[in-house]
Amino acid sequence: MGSRLPPPIISGMVVPLEGQSETPSDADLMRRVGNGDMNALAALVRRHQDRVRRTAYRLLGNWDAADDIAQETFLRLYKNASRYSPIAAFPTWLHRIVVNLCLDLLKRRKARQLGTTDWPDEPASSDPLVRQEQVDAVRRELAQLPDRQRVAIVLHRFEGLEHREIASITGWSESAVESLLVRAYARLRERLKLWAEE
């Protein structure tokens, strides 16, 4: 039998290959991407794009930059799909690409003497009790953290990842991650004391 044609996209859904479950796993999709299946790539983008964009936004503070990073992340994923090994959890692998791209961008921005993060226009929480001023202060303090501390905080607090996972994503040792988190939380606690007391 000749080579199998890629499954068609129907209403934004990827039709699973014969013998596969209804919802293909990330690893299945990655294997198909590695064989040049663009439908599988589209499915992965749709499945993970919001999370990737959010992570990049929290590290960069700008949605346009975050979208560029997210796009580049999926292109890297496509380029390296044939080398993907399901030993590493897919989200870990994806996060590793996003974080590395963001750190590279932050480094380049710093080299050009530009501000590292923008945090421009994200509206405050819908909770009327939460004041815009307070949210702005938290954002500002988060943006002013050294890059590595901010990466550790974003992955721990916002992505809900454990020390071990953060170490795996960043390539830093677990004790380095712990040290970064201790310093970052201590600094935030100190700087946000005024708001925390209210």
Add this chain to the structure above:
Amino acid sequence: MKACVPDNVLIRLAGNELSAAEREAVMRHLDECATCRGAWEEMRSTWDLLGQITATPPARDLTGPVLAGAAAGQARRGRWAWAARVAAVIALAGGLGIMAGLLKPPRTRWASTSPTVSDEQVVAALGLDALDDADLLAGLFETEETPIQEQPS
């Protein structure tokens, strides 16, 4: 006063990274130690403050741009692969040519195949040495001085 539960343990407690037994032990200690309880409350306040930062991505689907970028990259790679194949063939042909040249028996390159000719031989061949011949020179002058014989009318 310094808390007896280290910061890293409070961070792991906030991130729900402690085992059930560890969590229970820490919570029991917090009940008894006001200093540690204060440190934990500060940690929780910071944790909650950070939670107020929302990040709702603007509606945008990256599928189209990503697929377009992937297709463009594939085409680019295809072109490069083709160029690399052509370069490889040229390099191989060049290599074979060099090898063939090296394997041939040696011969004198750039040497003229004609016999060596001296300057004298060249002068003689052109008749230039005649210019030095006094008799010939005299003959030339004589020719000019020879009276012109009148032709009988």
